[in-house]
Amino acid sequence: MIKDLTSISLLDILPSNLLEDPQVSAAARALDAELQAVTRATAETLHLPRLDELPETVVDLLAWQWHVDFYEPLGLDIATKRRLVKESIAWHRTKGTPAAVEKMLKAVWGSAHIEEWFEYGGSPGCFRVDIATTETIREADIPVVAKAIDTNKNARSWLDAVNFRRETEGTAFFGQVLSQESAYEIIPQPIQNAQTTATIYIGAGLTMVKSADVAPKLASDSTVNVPIGMTSVPYVCKTNEI
Structure with missing residues (x-):
């Protein structure tokens, strides 16, 4: 049976005739612990x-x-x-x-x-x-x-x-909008060497107004008799012409 080097014992490698001696067998078992410790310590040299x-x-x-x-x-x-x-x-x-x-x-x-x-x-x-x-x-x-x-x-x-x-990683998003506009200006063709013929009519009206004032003749030095009851009182009205 294959054993690990760190756990091998002297009893595994001694010949059988020596193992029959009780003193040799006891000495081998006494040395096993020290030999195995040394074997494990050899790894520290690497x-x-x-x-x-x-x-x-x-x-x-x-x-x-x-x-x-x-x-x-x-x-x-x-x-x-x-x-x-x-x-x-x-x-x-x-x-x-x-x-x-x-x-x-x-x-x-x-x-x-x-x-x-x-x-x-x-x-x-x-x-x-x-x-x-x-x-x-x-x-x-x-x-x-x-x-x-x-x-x-x-x-x-x-x-x-x-x-x-310092380097950092991230995701960048970009958006773009395209806008296009066109403007057209229509300018009329200027008129050159133009002639215009027109007829002008002029009208006139004559109005004559005659005004007349008619005024009645005003009475002057008139006497008005107004009967009141059974008594007649003379009433005199005078006017002045202007």
Whole structure:
């Protein structure tokens, strides 16, 4: 029967003639626990293949042993620490190149792009870094980025600027309405060299009115007798002609 190396016993590999001795058999069983503990401990010597399983304290020691540049034991999460340790050997082979700077920044922030001076019209020997991240950029991140760049760039290159860029995704809707209008102005043709013939009739009327006043002759110095009862009283009416 095939057994796991960590659980194998000396009793499984000793010859049968030795196992017949009670002292040898007892000694084998006494050594099994220690040998199995040593066997399990040998797995701790495998670092890179088991880097995702190692505790954080061991990862910190490996970063110090392999001289991982830009390593902050108290400021980085365990996933970032493991990425830095995994890439440290390859970075040391290309240290001082734009590719090494990009790899370092990508390991921490997930995205980075190096632009040389001739790509954006800068001064010779300068470069700038563009970092696209979905995280909230804090003021405390700026010196951290500068330190990471300084530990991986070559001595003759100078950092011009660090651009932080946030990318978001969304759906944009666009609408369009086409409207066309036409205006026509009709102007009559002007009349030129026109002649008009017309007949003008003028009428007149004569009216004569004669007015005459007819007034009766007014009586003057007249006497009117008005009988009242049995007594006759003379009534005199006088008028004056005008």
